[in-house]
Amino acid sequence: MEKSPFHHHYHHHHLHHAQRLLLRYPLPKFVLLSLLLVVALFFFFHFSPLSSPAPSGDRRSLRSAAWGGSLWEKRVRSSARVKAGRRGASVLVTGAAGFVGSHVAAALKRRGDGVLGLDNFNDYYEPSLKRARQALLERAGVFVVEGDINDGALLRKLFDVVPFTHVLHLAAQAGVRYAMRNPSSYVHSNVAGLVSVLEAAKSASPHPAVVWASSSSVYGLNTKVPFSESDRTDRPASLYAATKKAGEEIAHVYNHIYGLSITGLRFFTVYGPWGRPDMAYFFFTRDILRGKAISIFEGPNHATVARDFTYIDDIVSGCLGALDTAEKSTGTGGKKRGPAQLRVFNLGNTSPVPVSDLVAILEKLLKKKADRKVVKMPRNGDVQFTHANISLAQRELGYHPTTDLQTGLKRFVKWYLDYYSSGGKKSSYSL
């Protein structure tokens, strides 16, 4: 907490006043000293940052009365507990009510690892979908704590209650075009939020290993394909991409200073059941079914726009591979003992598909023609194509994507029809 000049003035004025009084009416020396001590202690606790539960101005943290208490701690502990008789990991998954987070959390729990989720359930897209994913996770024994990654007190509490071995940090403000409407949400979640998570990780004893989601968007305006991890990443085309790139640099700092083991995963257009409604394959499906026109972007000179679509199950296996090969952090409680692992991987599918092909597949699966409108791609964040070189992840993580777009979209459409036929209330689909 910032002390105002007024506080300083007040502080000194009162001390001087006390001293004057004491000089006029002499008291035994030890009474005088203990009086001064009491005054000093009062000012220390009254104005010290320790007495303030949250950074000033952060109302989210002040609302955090929702967490705490022995019952809550019991739920946290039991969710994060490794299945009896196993040597698994205990993982804090941020963004656990999100698309990727819910799938990975479920997969971790299935194989016996301890999992605790954290998500703020923001309304960037329909929160009911996040709640539905949460309900499935609850049934699988995963508790998703409702809170913001910027709430340092909450994070400290979680690390106090559970000695997490890993953090899978997926909470972020996603989407490239929304950044022009709400830029500060990207700074809040992807920059400040990442720092808050890394601060909590480096203060924990022992330090957990951190795996987090970067993005293929860091390749920005690059034209050399496929994109390799060693390619330049200094020409982002959106604020979203810039915050992910900033995240990679921030990861370097925490690895360098504190010995945190950190792995960044550059996901390439992830899709599948329980997906994100703000993504093209998702809203194309909705609009085709409603008979609404869809805009298909094209580049300059009618160049096709293509994406390296990656199926969610493949991304899940990549995340598990990254967690399983993450070395321990080398520090504890903010101290570094030696150099630690710092990695970054592409997680893609190595086969870019033109967006027009995506629409053709959807038309076949939905048995309905799309009302296509081809429009010039606006220069507001999207890049013309993405294509991953995944040989590094193949070698180091054993990452081998197996689902082509046709197969993956078939599963997505089945889920979509099932979920929305119940009015988005329930689904017979698991995660």
Ligand SMILES: NC(=O)c1ccc[n+]([C@@H]2O[C@H](COP(=O)([O-])OP(=O)(O)OC[C@H]3O[C@@H](n4cnc5c(N)ncnc54)[C@H](O)[C@@H]3O)[C@@H](O)[C@H]2O)c1
């Ligand atoms: N889906 C993709 O194609 C893709 C591609 C590249 C990178 N990524 C990255 O992967 C991660 C997961 O993406 P997703 O597709 O599952 O997105 P998502 O929006 O479905 O999931 C993110 C979750 O984080 C939560 N969240 C956001 N800000 C938060 C905050 N400040 N505190 C607590 N929770 C917060 C949201 O409520 C949401 O449930 C993100 O970091 C995203 O940037 C995704």
